[in-house]
Amino acid sequence: MTKEEFWKKLENCAVKDPEKMPSLIRDAGKEGLPVLVASDHGRIMGCSLDGKLFAMCVTDRKMKLPAGRTIEEVDLDNAFFHEMIVAGYGGLAVETMGNVYCIPWSDIFSGKPVTNVERRLQKESSHPGRAD
Numbered sequence: 001m002t003k004e005e006f007w008k009k010l011e012n013c014a015v016k017d018p019e020k021m022p023s024l025i026r027d028a029g030k031e032g033l034p035v036l037v038a039s040d041h042g043r044i045m046g047c048s049l050d051g052k053l054f055a056m057c058v059t060d061r062k063m064k065l066p067a068g069r070t071i072e073e074v075d076l077d078n079a080f081f082h083e084m085i086v087a088g089y090g091g092l093a094v095e096t097m098g099n100v101y102c103i104p105w106s107d108i109f110s111g112k113p114v115t116n117v118e119r120r121l122q123k124e125s126s127h128p129g130r131a132d
Helices: 003-016 016-028 080-084 105-110
Strands: 034-040 044-049 052-058 069-075 089-096 099-104 126-129
Touching: 003 016, 003 044, 016 089, 016 099, 034 105, 044 089, 052 099, 069 080, 069 126, 089 105, 099 105
Parallel strands: 052 089
Antiparallel strands: 034 044, 034 052, 034 069, 044 052, 044 126, 089 099
């Protein structure tokens, strides 16, 4: 699958089958595909849920963001996952179609489908992780 197909599939999963999002992200990582990460002046944006910070991802490179914020392609590889974990992120949040889906690392790495992953954005912040 191409990176564009991955982003579209991620969006479609969010709408139709959110429980499939962790395995899609895991498979994209195995294929070396990038995810679209929102950043604010070079810092990965995040959202907070249940006291955990999630790295904010989007499904469309053309998504409108407030001034100073950009969308970066970041490879879903071991280095990215390691850096995000070390920086304190609890997983990935995917914003699409007005909803935010928070997916903890345990669901991405376990291989098990997760239920009830749809979450509302509680707090927007930026974290010192890199967006390159």
